[in-house]
Amino acid sequence: MNRKRTQKRQTVAPELVPERDDIMDFLSAANKPRSFKRIAGHFAVVDDAAQFALERRLKAMQRDGQIIKNRREGYGLVKKMDILPGRVIAHPDGYGFMRPDEGGDDLYLSAKEMRSVLHDDRILARVIGIDRRGRKEGALVEVLERANQQVVGRYIREGSVGVVVPDNKRINQDILIARVDSRKAKSGQYVVARIVQQPDRHTQPIGEIVEVLGTHMSGDLAIDIAIRSHEIPAEWPAILGRETEKIAAEVREKDKHHREDLRGLPLVTIDGEEAMDFDDAVYCEKKGKGWRLLVAIADVSHYVRQGSALDDVAQERGNSVYFPRRVIPMLPEVLSNGLCSLNPEVDRLCMVCELNITKNGRVKNFRFFEGVMRSAARMTYDNVARIAVERDSAIRKQNRSVSGPIDNLYQLYKIMHSYRKSRAVIDFDTGESRLIFNGRGQVVDIESALRNDAHRLIEEFMLAANVAAAEYLLENEIPALFRVHDTPKEEKLNDLRAFLAELGLSLGGDDEPTTADYARLLDHVRDREDRHLIETVLLRSMPLAVYSADNSGHFGLGFPAYAHFTSPIRRYPDLLVHRAIRYLLRRGSQQGFHYSKADMNKYGTHCSMTERRADEATREVMQWYKCRFMQDKVGEEFPGIISSVTAFGVFVELADIYVEGLVHITSLPIDYYHFDPIGHRLRGERSGRLYRLGNHVNVKVTRVDLEDKKIDFEMIE
Numbered sequence: 001m002n003r004k005r006t007q008k009r010q011t012v013a014p015e016l017v018p019e020r021d022d023i024m025d026f027l028s029a030a031n032k033p034r035s036f037k038r039i040a041g042h043f044a045v046v047d048d049a050a051q052f053a054l055e056r057r058l059k060a061m062q063r064d065g066q067i068i069k070n071r072r073e074g075y076g077l078v079k080k081m082d083i084l085p086g087r088v089i090a091h092p093d094g095y096g097f098m099r100p101d102e103g104g105d106d107l108y109l110s111a112k113e114m115r116s117v118l119h120d121d122r123i124l125a126r127v128i129g130i131d132r133r134g135r136k137e138g139a140l141v142e143v144l145e146r147a148n149q150q151v152v153g154r155y156i157r158e159g160s161v162g163v164v165v166p167d168n169k170r171i172n173q174d175i176l177i178a179r180v181d182s183r184k185a186k187s188g189q190y191v192v193a194r195i196v197q198q199p200d201r202h203t204q205p206i207g208e209i210v211e212v213l214g215t216h217m218s219g220d221l222a223i224d225i226a227i228r229s230h231e232i233p234a235e236w237p238a239i240l241g242r243e244t245e246k247i248a249a250e251v252r253e254k255d256k257h258h259r260e261d262l263r264g265l266p267l268v269t270i271d272g273e274e275a276m277d278f279d280d281a282v283y284c285e286k287k288g289k290g291w292r293l294l295v296a297i298a299d300v301s302h303y304v305r306q307g308s309a310l311d312d313v314a315q316e317r318g319n320s321v322y323f324p325r326r327v328i329p330m331l332p333e334v335l336s337n338g339l340c341s342l343n344p345e346v347d348r349l350c351m352v353c354e355l356n357i358t359k360n361g362r363v364k365n366f367r368f369f370e371g372v373m374r375s376a377a378r379m380t381y382d383n384v385a386r387i388a389v390e391r392d393s394a395i396r397k398q399n400r401s402v403s404g405p406i407d408n409l410y411q412l413y414k415i416m417h418s419y420r421k422s423r424a425v426i427d428f429d430t431g432e433s434r435l436i437f438n439g440r441g442q443v444v445d446i447e448s449a450l451r452n453d454a455h456r457l458i459e460e461f462m463l464a465a466n467v468a469a470a471e472y473l474l475e476n477e478i479p480a481l482f483r484v485h486d487t488p489k490e491e492k493l494n495d496l497r498a499f500l501a502e503l504g505l506s507l508g509g510d511d512e513p514t515t516a517d518y519a520r521l522l523d524h525v526r527d528r529e530d531r532h533l534i535e536t537v538l539l540r541s542m543p544l545a546v547y548s549a550d551n552s553g554h555f556g557l558g559f560p561a562y563a564h565f566t567s568p569i570r571r572y573p574d575l576l577v578h579r580a581i582r583y584l585l586r587r588g589s590q591q592g593f594h595y596s597k598a599d600m601n602k603y604g605t606h607c608s609m610t611e612r613r614a615d616e617a618t619r620e621v622m623q624w625y626k627c628r629f630m631q632d633k634v635g636e637e638f639p640g641i642i643s644s645v646t647a648f649g650v651f652v653e654l655a656d657i658y659v660e661g662l663v664h665i666t667s668l669p670i671d672y673y674h675f676d677p678i679g680h681r682l683r684g685e686r687s688g689r690l691y692r693l694g695n696h697v698n699v700k701v702t703r704v705d706l707e708d709k710k711i712d713f714e715m716i717e
Helices: 020-030 036-042 048-063 219-229 238-244 309-317 333-339 381-388 393-398 400-422 453-475 490-502 515-524 531-540 572-587 597-633
Strands: 067-069 074-077 083-090 096-100 107-109 122-130 136-145 150-158 161-166 175-178 190-197 206-214 268-271 280-287 290-298 321-323 326-328 347-357 363-374 377-380 433-437 443-448 482-484 546-548 637-646 649-654 660-664 673-676 681-684 690-692 696-705 710-715
Touching (some): 020 036, 020 067, 020 074, 036 048, 206 219, 268 381, 268 453, 290 400, 381 393, 453 572, 490 531, 572 597, 597 710, 649 696
Parallel strands (some): 175 206, 268 377, 660 710
Antiparallel strands (some): 083 122, 122 136, 150 190, 321 326, 482 546, 637 649
16 A cells, blocks of 8 residues: 655654554454554544554554565564564575574575575564474565665776675675776775665665775774774764863863762772773772772763763764774763763762672662762772782882772772672683784784783672662662673573583583572582683573663673663763663652653663674674784694584684684594584594594694685694
8 A cells, every 4th residue: 555645744642543562462353464444443543644653653563573564455463474573694605594583493594585685684584494404494575674784895896897795704795886886996995885775586786885995904994894894883973063062171160069079088990001981980998897888980971961962972882892902982082081081180070879888798788879079090900909919019109099998999899709709600711812012003912811800809899889770770660771691591501401411510400590500510610621611611501691671680690680880981871871870869769751661672772782783893803903913823833722613613712812713624634524513523433533612722824814804724633
């Protein structure tokens, strides 16, 4: 039904348009698709403006995969048609999968079905059978949402026609570029192409070049490619300038009124050596038989108001993105490094969580308040460790004004950490790498990023403040965002238990293991040689943490409620949590709060996406730098550990430098190898040779592909 309306669009009262649930109940009761006329008639939607609003709601429900319109213009429930909504996961070899929104097994999509879609598109698909490998096979029904509006890659021209070969290998179709749309790009250059026509069953995607990035790959270009490939907003809109021009260099006196004054307390910030924005400051003192801990957080919500251009930009970005030697901040520098940052010896506005803690380390009670503070010192993790742990007399003398307060913080940390560990904490010994650059921006070394007790001190206090924030929001029943981490899925648990059984181990908790069950197993294997293997499999059995308006607890941390409160300069969810807390502090209840639960769920979905986007982009850049570092090491031998096992070979992570490469199955000693996904191993049929996750091996670097960001190894027997 093509319903063209020429009248002026009018605002319609929400009560005149049926809710989604009501529409779905009607279609369910009808037990067959219904036309727009039937739906409008049932709900007495008569006038043009209301019908226009109903059409928009139906389109939104189609876009979200709740309903579908058939060829007879009838609207029906997707779940009644054996159709599943989900996202496409493309494979470089042309086929792909659809991951259903509601969980469950992925649907296999053949190369033929993948012609019409690209990686991360959201689609409706129908199960059409089981393929010869026992996988559910799907067929595309409809594309709900196109995820890729632009593509970054290398431009290749042959004659009058050119293509952009995407840098993201999951986008497995080249983008056709007519000469007139090439923007005079030269063959071999890296470019950004806007997709003007998405693929279908008969035509590959068509685009036009909108930006030429360069020819020779460098670290800066690798970052530029990652930013554009993942469509990370990196430019400030012009409208932002008018708002930031009004921001004063220092806190205005009138803004300090009606706040608790903490300027007489020696609060300190503790961050990494290269940190530029300081979100949090801490201070503690003994109080009776227990302790009083103050966690002061930059009051970003005072400056970034809902509906402002600053807020729109922060929301779109979702979080700051930290590349090697370059940051894409969530907020402009005038705020992130200036007025919001808790810089030393200047007045700053803050949102404070005050926690009263027993002598045993348990949080007895807490309160939140708005404050004004003055950081006594900008401390680094290394200096704090030297002051409190190593008791370095020279550093203590150099920082004599804060050495005593830091000793108190360290003493309280040990008490709180001991209490939390007694309640069973999952503590994975995961390693991270740090790139060491020379003055020319070249990586000269890769070393382990070691965590000391100063890192753990800040982590302990931030955990306590985040838990308090979640409890405060729940107590007051205000719409908010929680950081949730679900329990492992049944399929993952079954695979994990089968793997552990082979090692003579077991995981407690039957069908519903708890955080404590995981923690006890980790403690049990702490001194085993295969500890790294077991930790890796345990970690992979758990889902990713996300943001949600529905609190379901944080399995990994073992908290029944958890929210992000401590980093509003670099995370939008923290800013939303601050707004909810401020509203409660000033109004006394959640009545009239300008966000609904539906709003929070929308922000949760978006911020979970921007977090994954940032992780993927930074991981790609790190991999490029690691490939660049290994380029002159072809032929050299290194010890390593098998970090992943697949049907086509094993990935090996080199010891100490965390560089990962592939030993392809064709590079292994000649044999027929059988892949065991439960046991995470490849076994040679004739020789019995075994390659298993966690095995220590020696490898030789045979190839480094900087363009594809891949490293190939060969086993040294």
